[in-house]
Amino acid sequence: MTLIFDLHVASRGVQAACSLGAGRTLGLTGPNGCGKSTVLDVLAGLLIPSCGHASLQGRTLFNLDDDARGTWVAPHRRAVTLMAQRPLLFPHLSVLENVAFAQRSRGLTRRAAREAAMGWLREVGAERFASRQPDALSGGQAQRVALARALAAEPELLLLDEPLAPVDAAGKEDLRELLSRVLEGRTAVVVSHDPADVEHLADEVLTLGV
Numbered sequence: 063m064t065l066i067f068d069l070h071v072a073s074r075g076v077q078a079a080c081s082l083g084a085g086r087t088l089g090l091t092g093p094n095g096c097g098k099s100t101v102l103d104v105l106a107g108l109l110i111p112s113c114g115h116a117s118l119q120g121r122t123l124f125n126l127d128d129d130a131r132g133t134w135v136a137p138h139r140r141a142v143t144l145m146a147q148r149p150l151l152f153p154h155l156s157v158l159e160n161v162a163f164a165q166r167s168r169g170l171t172r173r174a175a176r177e178a179a180m181g182w183l184r185e186v187g188a189e190r191f192a193s194r195q196p197d198a199l200s201g202g203q204a205q206r207v208a209l210a211r212a213l214a215a216e217p218e219l220l221l222l223d224e225p226l227a228p229v230d231a232a233g234k235e236d237l238r239e240l241l242s243r244v245l246e247g248r249t250a251v252v253v254s255h256d257p258a259d260v261e262h263l264a265d266e267v268l269t270l271g272v
């Protein structure tokens with residue numbers, strides 16, 4: 063199993079456990095407030111759970127079980143990328159610079175990072191927006207750019223929180239097809255409250271209760 067987790071966040075009453083094979087997509091579903099975003103935050107390293115453990119490709123992400131010495135790996139060392147519910151693009155950077163940011167952070171030259179970023183924008187059908195500022199994008203366009211930025215980080219685990227939420231019904235089918243293509247062969251967790259999206263995108267399903 064590539065992704066293994068068993069976690070508990072006492073302050074939010076959230077408990078979840080799962081083992082996921084390499085290249086597979088887990089659909090995380092359940093009613094409002096059941097803890098879907100909380101699970102993603104814990105896996106991304108944005109929230110420290112009360113107890114539990116998680117590993118990715120045999121590497122520990124955290125191990126806070128009673129009998130463990132207590133390991134917690136910082137978010138930027140996890141090779142995990144979270145695409146949040148809102149696109150959260152950097153407002154002062156162009157679309158291209160937003161997507162190039164991950165590679166620039168990893169030490170690529172400006173030119174190499176921009177070339178790679180253009181490739182990812184092409185991948186998600188957003189290359190025509192490359193020179194725009196984020197505030198000139200629609201919700202669906204911004205979501206595609208956010209997806210390109212997440213992919214550009216080349217994470218071992220991709221976390222998507224309600225990726226279809228910002229698009230209207232007309233754009234939903236296109237974005238769903240795009241996500242389906244992009245998720246093929248990637249290890250990912252996709253949160254959605256919509257059973258149709260989970261059915262379409264996920265290989266396995268974990269339903270949380272309230």
Ligand SMILES: Nc1ncnc2c1ncn2[C@@H]1O[C@H](COP(=O)(O)OP(=O)(O)OP(=O)(O)O)[C@@H](O)[C@H]1O
Nearest residue numbers: 073074076092093094095096097098099100101255
């Ligand atoms: N920042 C926070 N501080 C304290 N409690 C929080 C915080 N965010 C969420 N919670 C609580 O944690 C629980 C789980 O919330 P979470 O947002 O993970 O659920 P969710 O399933 O993603 O909900 P939704 O479908 O509405 O996005 C809820 O009871 C919520 O009130």
